[in-house]
Every structure is written in C-alpha cells, then in structure tokens.
Amino acid sequence: MNNGISLYPGLENSFEENLQLINIAADCHIKRIFTSFHIPETNFANFRSQFDQLMKAASQNNMEIIADISPDTLTLLGSKKFNASLFKLKGIKRLRIDYGYENAVISELSHNSCDIKLQLNASTVTRRILNELALYNADFSHIDALHNFYPHPGTGISEKLLADKTQMLQENGIKVGAFIPSHNRPRPPLKKGLPTLEEHRRLPFDLAARHLCALGVNSIFIGDSFPTIDEIQTLAHLQENIVTIKARLYNKNPAVGQLLQHNTFTARLDEARDVIRTQESRQLFNDLSITQANSIDRQIGMITLDNDLYGRYKGELQIIKNPQPADEKTNVVGQIPANEIFLLRYITPGRKFRLDFS
Structure with a gap:
C-alpha cells in the first residue's frame, strides 16, 4: 500500500x-507525506522558515508531498497567481483540491506541464462532479482521492458513506485513501485525533488501520503529526485489500501453527451460512497428519481445522459464524477475540484474509 x-x-x-x-517514516519505507496550506492555527512565520528544508529532506528520501490547498494558499506562498511550477519548485508532487476550484479548472490542472498530480476530496465528491470532470476532459490517470479527516469529536463520517464514496471512485478508476488518528500526540488545536471514520477516534491504532484495509481503501494516512515508531511500522506492514484478523492460537502442532500464521487464504465463492470456508486449506494441509484434539462446541469466532478423521475433508479451515456442536472430526485451533469479530463481515466470497497469531 x-x-x-x-x-x-x-x-x-x-x-x-x-x-x-x-x-523515521523513510526508514520504514513510507513514501507519502500529507500537509495542509490552510490550517488557521498555523504560525505562518514558522511555516515559511521550516517548509523548504523539510521538503528538501522529503525529496532526498524520494517521498511524495501531497499539499491540501485552497485559493488562500497563494497568500501563504507569497504569490498572486496560481502556477503549478511554483508547487513543483517547493517539492510538491500532488495537490489536494479541497474547495474553491471549479471542475473546469481542476480538469485543466490535470493536464499541467509540471507533472503535478491532483487529489480529489473523496468525502465530498459526487457523481455529478466526476461526470463534469469527464466532460471537461480531465486526465484521470493524474488524479486520485483522499477522504477528509475530522478534528471535532462527533463529526467523522460513517462507514457507509466512506464505503459508498470509495466504491464510486474506484469504479471510475480512481484510487482512494483515508485517515486514521495517532494516539501518541493528537494534533492541536482540539487534540482529539484526526480520523476519517468517527468510530476510529478511540479505536486502537492497529485495529483502525486493518479496518480501513478491510473496507478496501488503497492508501492510509496517519492524520496526527507525531505518531510512534510502532504506529509507523504498523502502517508500513499493511496489505492492501486483505482482511487481517488477530487471533489466539490453541493448536500445539508447530507445523500447523506455521501454516496458519504465514499463509493468505481466500474465502470460497459458494458462501456457507454458518462458517467461512477457505479455498486453499485442504491442499495446504494435505501432507500433514492432523490428530484429533480440542474437539469442543464451536462458538462464533472460533477457528477450526478438520482432522484426519474427516477423510477427504481433512485440512479444511473454517471460521465459525453461527455456533456449531462439537464434532470429533473437527479441531478448534484458535479463537478470534471479541473486539476483532466484526472484521469477519468483510470476508466476503472471493476475499483474501490472513490470521495473525503474533
């Protein structure tokens, strides 16, 4: 990602x-930086004294600078006229068009000769806007989108809105990003976190990040400006369009544990009512002997593996969606904790997922 x-x-x-x-971000192979040119609380003297040096450091690390701009940005940059070359000289490679620009202007900017790419506000874009951009012959190969973040508690958007807007943009070939907050030092002035989704404001960082991956966004940004090294490393290890769920491992067989931990699975297309089934597991576990163990009642969120007694079904990996009685032919090998179970709804037919037992 x-x-x-x-x-x-x-x-x-x-x-x-x-x-x-x-x-630190560069060392973790993070290659994008978001910044904003229209935060009212900014000390503009400090901004001007620091900006060029910071952009130089980012450029030396081959990082893409995304600048959130409005018509007022020109005042901050000391310019009277919009000129793409001015942003290029500052090291900026992508402009997020927040508000104040007509669709005809955005379309014209998408063809600029400075190779400055554009970013739409994914939270407010509409089909009408996309249709008008197409009418004005916008170069969509130079455009992606990024959802807003929301400093004020209670104002973050809903999952449905994010999902609907993201799907609409992706159907038009536009990649979409969103924000999660850091819990280390929330950004002023409110210091309440900078999430896109309101439910992420207090959710653990790692779980919020994996939730956005499950929702299918193409990129994730930390909204707050002083994340921990652990948060940055978590961001660096995310995998696009894969649902990753943390779980406890019960199985005592090291070979089984290794295969469960280090493989990506695909939910079968013929979705079962009571369980999530996997396409690859029987072949993956085919050469292992799986002796009967821990064959207990199967509750929601339990991870099961059919043992040697099940014949040709041996090695079938399942995650329980509706409770099932105990079966001597099926071992319970793990359990998804309660706060992770909601992620199961994103493992739809054909969707890839991983189980993280670390």
Whole structure:
C-alpha cells in the first residue's frame, strides 16, 4: 500500500521533530507525506522558515508531498497567481483540491506541464462532479482521492458513506485513501485525533488501520503529526485489500501453527451460512497428519481445522459464524477475540484474509 504520514510545519511540532518524523517514516519505507496550506492555527512565520528544508529532506528520501490547498494558499506562498511550477519548485508532487476550484479548472490542472498530480476530496465528491470532470476532459490517470479527516469529536463520517464514496471512485478508476488518528500526540488545536471514520477516534491504532484495509481503501494516512515508531511500522506492514484478523492460537502442532500464521487464504465463492470456508486449506494441509484434539462446541469466532478423521475433508479451515456442536472430526485451533469479530463481515466470497497469531 502507498501509505503516508502527515506533517504540519508551524504547528506544535518543532523543526527537529518534523525532520525526525520524515527520517523515521523513510526508514520504514513510507513514501507519502500529507500537509495542509490552510490550517488557521498555523504560525505562518514558522511555516515559511521550516517548509523548504523539510521538503528538501522529503525529496532526498524520494517521498511524495501531497499539499491540501485552497485559493488562500497563494497568500501563504507569497504569490498572486496560481502556477503549478511554483508547487513543483517547493517539492510538491500532488495537490489536494479541497474547495474553491471549479471542475473546469481542476480538469485543466490535470493536464499541467509540471507533472503535478491532483487529489480529489473523496468525502465530498459526487457523481455529478466526476461526470463534469469527464466532460471537461480531465486526465484521470493524474488524479486520485483522499477522504477528509475530522478534528471535532462527533463529526467523522460513517462507514457507509466512506464505503459508498470509495466504491464510486474506484469504479471510475480512481484510487482512494483515508485517515486514521495517532494516539501518541493528537494534533492541536482540539487534540482529539484526526480520523476519517468517527468510530476510529478511540479505536486502537492497529485495529483502525486493518479496518480501513478491510473496507478496501488503497492508501492510509496517519492524520496526527507525531505518531510512534510502532504506529509507523504498523502502517508500513499493511496489505492492501486483505482482511487481517488477530487471533489466539490453541493448536500445539508447530507445523500447523506455521501454516496458519504465514499463509493468505481466500474465502470460497459458494458462501456457507454458518462458517467461512477457505479455498486453499485442504491442499495446504494435505501432507500433514492432523490428530484429533480440542474437539469442543464451536462458538462464533472460533477457528477450526478438520482432522484426519474427516477423510477427504481433512485440512479444511473454517471460521465459525453461527455456533456449531462439537464434532470429533473437527479441531478448534484458535479463537478470534471479541473486539476483532466484526472484521469477519468483510470476508466476503472471493476475499483474501490472513490470521495473525503474533
């Protein structure tokens, strides 16, 4: 995934902290940085003194700078006229068009000669806007989209809105990103986190990130500006369009545990009512002897593996959606904790998923 951090020169972070953040992210192979040119609380003198040096550091690490702009941005940059070359000179490679620009202007900008790419506001885009951009011959190969973040508690968008907007954009060939908050040092002035989804404001960082992956976004940005190294590393290891669920492993067989931990599975297309079935598991476990063990009543969220007694079904991996009675031919090998079970609804037919027992 082409994920990113956020940087806000002129706010709470010192220049040294911002520089450190760039270097840590680069070491973790994060290649995108989001910044904004229209945050009212910005100390613009500090912004101007820091910005060029920080952009130089980002450029040296081959990182893409995404700048959130409005018509007021020109004042901050000391320019009277919009000129794409001005942004290129600053090291900016993508402009997020937040508000104040007509669709005809956006379409024209998508053909700029400076190779500056554009980003739409995914949270507010409509089919009418996409149709007008197409009418004005916008170059959609130079356009992606990024959802808003929401500093004010209670104002983050719903999962349905994110899913609907994301699907609409992706159906038009436009990749979509969204934000999750850091819990280390929330950004001022409100310091309540910067999520796209309201439900992520207090959700553990790792779970919020995996939730966005399950929802099918193409990239994830940390909205707050001083995440921990662990949060950045978590961001770096996310896998696009794969549902990753943490679980407890009960199985005592090391070979079985290794196969469960290190493989990606695909939900069968012929979806069962009571369980999630996998396409690959019987072949994957075919050469292993799976002795009968822990054949207990199967509750929602339990992970099961059919043992040697099941004949040709041996090795079938399932996740329980509706309770099942005990069966001596089926071993319960793991359990998904209660706060992770909601992720099961995203393992739809044909969807890939992983089980993380770490």
